[in-house]
Amino acid sequence: MNVMDTRATSAMLYLDGVHVSFDGFHAINNLSLALEPGEMRAIIGPNGAGKTTMMDIITGKTKPDEGTVLFDGTVDLTRLDETRIAELGIGRKFQKPTVFESQTVQDNLLLALNVDHSVRGTLFWRGSKAESERIDKVLETIRLTDARNRLAGSLSHGQKQWLEIGMLLAQDPKVLLVDEPVAGMTDVETHLTAELLKEINRNHTIMVVEHDMTFVRELGVKVTCLHEGSVLAEGSIDQVSSNERVVEVYLGR
Amino acid sequence: MTPHILTRSLDRAATAFVLIVAAIGVLIPLSNLLLPQGSMFQVPTYLVALWGKYVCYAILALSIDLIWGYCGILSLGHGAFFALGGYAMGMYLMRQIGSRGVYGNPILPDFMVFLNWSKLPWYWYGFDKFWFAALMVLLVPGLLAFCFGWLAFRSRVTGVYLSIITQAMTYALLLAFFRNDFGFGGNNGLTDFKDILGFNVQAEGTRAALFLLSCLALIIAFLISRAIVASKLGKVLIAVRDAESRTRFLGYRVESYKLFVFTLSACMAGVAGALYVPQVGIINPSEFAPANSIEAVIWVAVGGRGTLVGAALGAVVVNYAKTFFTSGPLAPYWLFMLGALFILVTLLLPKGIVGTFNSWWEKARHSSPDADSAAREDGIGAPNAAE
Ligand SMILES: Nc1ncnc2c1ncn2[C@@H]1O[C@H](COP(=O)(O)OP(=O)(O)O)[C@@H](O)[C@H]1O
Ligand SMILES: [Mg+2]
Numbered sequence: 298m299n300v301m302d303t304r305a306t307s308a309m310l311y312l313d314g315v316h317v318s319f320d321g322f323h324a325i326n327n328l329s330l331a332l333e334p335g336e337m338r339a340i341i342g343p344n345g346a347g348k349t350t351m352m353d354i355i356t357g358k359t360k361p362d363e364g365t366v367l368f369d370g371t372v373d374l375t376r377l378d379e380t381r382i383a384e385l386g387i388g389r390k391f392q393k394p395t396v397f398e399s400q401t402v403q404d405n406l407l408l409a410l411n412v413d414h415s416v417r418g419t420l421f422w423r424g425s426k427a428e429s430e431r432i433d434k435v436l437e438t439i440r441l442t443d444a445r446n447r448l449a450g451s452l453s454h455g456q457k458q459w460l461e462i463g464m465l466l467a468q469d470p471k472v473l474l475v476d477e478p479v480a481g482m483t484d485v486e487t488h489l490t491a492e493l494l495k496e497i498n499r500n501h502t503i504m505v506v507e508h509d510m511t512f513v514r515e516l517g518v519k520v521t522c523l524h525e526g527s528v529l530a531e532g533s534i535d536q537v538s539s540n541e542r543v544v545e546v547y548l549g550r
Numbered sequence: 551m552t553p554h555i556l557t558r559s560l561d562r563a564a565t566a567f568v569l570i571v572a573a574i575g576v577l578i579p580l581s582n583l584l585l586p587q588g589s590m591f592q593v594p595t596y597l598v599a600l601w602g603k604y605v606c607y608a609i610l611a612l613s614i615d616l617i618w619g620y621c622g623i624l625s626l627g628h629g630a631f632f633a634l635g636g637y638a639m640g641m642y643l644m645r646q647i648g649s650r651g652v653y654g655n656p657i658l659p660d661f662m663v664f665l666n667w668s669k670l671p672w673y674w675y676g677f678d679k680f681w682f683a684a685l686m687v688l689l690v691p692g693l694l695a696f697c698f699g700w701l702a703f704r705s706r707v708t709g710v711y712l713s714i715i716t717q718a719m720t721y722a723l724l725l726a727f728f729r730n731d732f733g734f735g736g737n738n739g740l741t742d743f744k745d746i747l748g749f750n751v752q753a754e755g756t757r758a759a760l761f762l763l764s765c766l767a768l769i770i771a772f773l774i775s776r777a778i779v780a781s782k783l784g785k786v787l788i789a790v791r792d793a794e795s796r797t798r799f800l801g802y803r804v805e806s807y808k809l810f811v812f813t814l815s816a817c818m819a820g821v822a823g824a825l826y827v828p829q830v831g832i833i834n835p836s837e838f839a840p841a842n843s844i845e846a847v848i849w850v851a852v853g854g855r856g857t858l859v860g861a862a863l864g865a866v867v868v869n870y871a872k873t874f875f876t877s878g879p880l881a882p883y884w885l886f887m888l889g890a891l892f893i894l895v896t897l898l899l900p901k902g903i904v905g906t907f908n909s910w911w912e913k914a915r916h917s918s919p920d921a922d923s924a925a926r927e928d929g930i931g932a933p934n935a936a937e
Contacts, residue, residue: 356799383801395796397789404785414802416810422782468800 306370309334309472309502310355315364317350317526324350325361326526332472337494337503339513341537342523343546348506349392351523352474356389357382368472384414388470392477392506394457398450402441402460405449406432409464431467438493439463454481462493473497475505479512491515510538522546559773559780567859568769574601575765579758598757600873602829604866605764609771609822611849611865612858613815616775618847619856620784621811622791624709626843627716628819630723631691633837635820637727638690640740640833641674642683643751647744660742661735671733680747687824688817695816696809703805703812708794717840724838739834740827751828764825768862771818775858778811787811848892854902863904 308331317325325347332338340348353359354366357379366374374382383389397405410428413419436442439459444452449460458478465473475494479487491512494503507513513520513534520537522530530540537543560568578593578601585592593601610632617623649656653663657670676682698719702712730736749756778784789797790804798804827833836842846865853864868891876884899906 358795379795379798380801380803383799389799391796395793397792397796399792400785400788407782408785408789408797409800411801414800416783416806419783419786420778420781464800 306331306367307334308332308367309336309369310504311365311367311370312351312354313365315351315354315361315366317347317354317359317361324526325354328364328523328527330521330528332502332504334502335498335500337498337505337516337518339516339518339520339534340504340506340523341508341510341513341520342529346523347526348523349476350526352389352476352504352506355382355474356387383468383470386471387474388465388468388472389474390458390461390465390476390478392480394454394461396449396452396457396460396464398448400449401446402449402452403432403436403445405460406435406463406467409467411468411470435463435466438466438496440489455483455486458482459486459490459493462490462497466497470501472502472504475503477506477508479507479509487512488515510534559776561780563859564772564776567772567862571765571769571772571862575762575769579762583754583758595754595757598754598761599829602757602761602764603826604869605761605768606822606826606829607846607849607865607869608862609764609768609825610819610846611853611861612768612771612775613818613822614846615850615855615858615861616778616818617811617815618850619858619861620779620791621787621808622708622794623808623812624713624847625716625812625815626713626840626847627718627720628815628846629840629843630716630720630838631695631816631819632823632826632842632846633720633723633727633833633835634691634694635687635823636827636833636837637734637740637823638677638683638686638820639824639827640743641677641686641734642680643743643746643828644740645674645678646746647742650744651742659735659740661730661738662733665730673733684824687820691816691820691823692813695813699809699812703808706805717843720838720843721840724835724840727835727838735834737835739832739836741832741834743828743831746828751831757829760825760829764829767821767825771821772858772862774814774818778814779858783807845888848888850902851892852895852902854904854906854908857902857904857908860902860904864902867903 310330310332312328312330315325315328316323328347328351340351342348350359354361355374357374357377361375368374368382368385368387372385377385397408400408407428410431412428413422433442436445439462441456441460441463444456449457452460458481462475462478465475478494479490482490487509494505494516497503505516517534520532520534521528522537522540522543524542524546529546530537530543578598581591582593582595582598587594610628613631614625614628617625644659647659651660651663653660655663658667662670677686702715707715726732727734727739728737734740743751745751746756749759779787786797786802786807789802790807794804823833823837849864849868850861851864852868853862854860868888872884872888875881875887880887895902901909
């Protein structure tokens with residue numbers, strides 16, 4: 298591992314001057330953001346602000362036209378592909394819950410475990426006690442123990458969201474990128490999800506995108522508001538929601 | 551909880567399939583050879599050869615199901631790998647003819663003498679030895695699939711685009727093999743075979759043995775496929791099929807997985823072709839025809855995509871129907887019937903014969919009072935209808 302003084306930044310995730318355009322449309326505009334190790338950050342912003350695109354950049358799905366994206370202060374993420382970035386320890390929950398619908402809940406978790414992902418490794422894989430214990434624990438955490446043998450496609454929307462969070466837990470990445478985790482959830486489920494994320498945050502760095510202000514308030518963490526691909530405001534939820542420009546973009550049109 | 555890779559793959563349906571194929575593989579040749587001709591239970595030699603052909607098609611169908619049913623790779627060019635395996639075997643059979651050809655040349659096959667070639671092209675070297683030809687049966691389709699897949703999967707060519715370039719691949723090979731100067735007998739292909747490993751290819755005993763070997767190859771191909779789909783690798787393949795980019799974000803190198811099954815599947819198709827050629831007695835460029843590859847995909851769709859057993863069954867059922875209809879007054883309409891069959895299956899039985907039966911069986915079990923959770927042991931659901 299690199300010694301401290303060669304690191305460009307102490308941040309776990311560091312974005313600086315990032316630009317992305319799709320056919321001339323600037324989706325991300327001079328975006329700069331830093332996430333400290335162990336931090337949980339909430340990202341808000343109107344639809345089309347570029348929140349999902351930012352996650353696409355961090356996870357290697359979209360290559361920025363310009364700018365720096367560093368992981369752990371040393372790794373240039375713009376040069377790596379999705380698989381490599383996932384291996385480094387960046388996990389992602391998608392805005393539209395994406396689970397493997399035709400496989401069982403526990404197989405979804407098994408696939409997510411951060412064990413040997415090579416062709417040979419999976420061909421000759423034989424489950425271990427440690428693995429099934431980890432799966433059991435995750436199932437308990439996401440309250441899907443009773444549904445373990447059900448096909449993931451048969452779960453409710455909220456349960457799928459949780460399964461996907463569970464897959465993140467099984468993957469055990471250093472950084473979790475969570476895109477709109479409480480969309481389609483009941484109030485109780487939303488509350489439980491906030492609790493769950495706070496719990497996970499004890500030993501993981503998290504970036505969570507969410508529209509639901511009650512939920513963001515409940516998380517009680519630093520908030521960044523994106524607008525038209527760059528940072529509009531940053532601070533506590535109260536500071537950000539009383540910011541004039543934030544009020545303007547949310548209500549002004 | 552941690553069964554061995556082979557025992558894990560043999561559930562009840564798989565065991566039944568293996569036993570049935572083994573029984574057919576033994577009983578048909580025995581009846582052909584031992585029972586008196588004309589007896590009610592004697593299978594005539596022409597039927598042994600015909601059913602041998604079906605078994606080879608079943609292996610081809612299995613190879614397609616492995617990549618399409620489980621990994622979502624719709625190859626519309628798998629006939630090319632089948633034909634290449636067939637040509638490798640055909641080259642061996644050609645060289646066994648020796649000086650018994652029309653022109654009596656001990657080295658050169660007749661078509662080369664006819665073209666006034668003075669010596670054997672380098673790529674025909676070694677094919678006089680069976681072991682070499684057998685190796686090429688695996689290696690040539692495997693290598694082509696590997697190179698093709700390496701380029702296509704790395705550039706993330708998927709879906710319809712991949713299907714189209716596989717069609718282009720088999721069409722390009724069709725054109726190449728049609729050329730006389732390509733050195734594979736041009737339009738006529740390779741035929742007039744005399745013997746294989748010293749046995750007369752026309753003899754009843756040889757045909758019976760080839761039939762048995764084809765069934766054996768089908769069983770082995772099935773066991774390999776079962777072992778793969780029942781392993782964790784099989785779960786990754788299904789994950790790739792259903793949500794490819796999700797799989798990448800979990801840290802799986804999707805292109806390696808695709809390359810692995812695609813290459814393996816091409817080798818299986820090659821073996822099918824190699825067993826097919828001595829039984830039908832000819833291999834020519836028409837085997838590369840794009841329509842052949844499409845037909846093979848229809849067998850899989852009819853039998854049930856993503857079920858393995860269904861693919862093999864589909865190949866036999868559709869080809870049986872083909873033999874039946876193309877030998878009667880309905881012959882000119884066969885292609886329309888095949889097209890109609892495909893449309894009907896897609897609309898009415900999107901899971902195919904076996905897939906539909908499976909879901910019906912699952913339902914029946916779950917509604918019965920003593921349904922147990924073991925029903926889910928297989929862990930593999932039917933694929934989504936959409937590609
Ligand atoms: N692949 C793409 N091609 C073209 N435009 C895109 C693409 N991805 C995102 N966009 C556009 O970029 C903008 C930001 O989108 P997104 O990041 O999804 O917003 P958010 O998640 O904040 O709602 C939107 O206007 C969207 O239409
Ligand atoms: Mg979004």
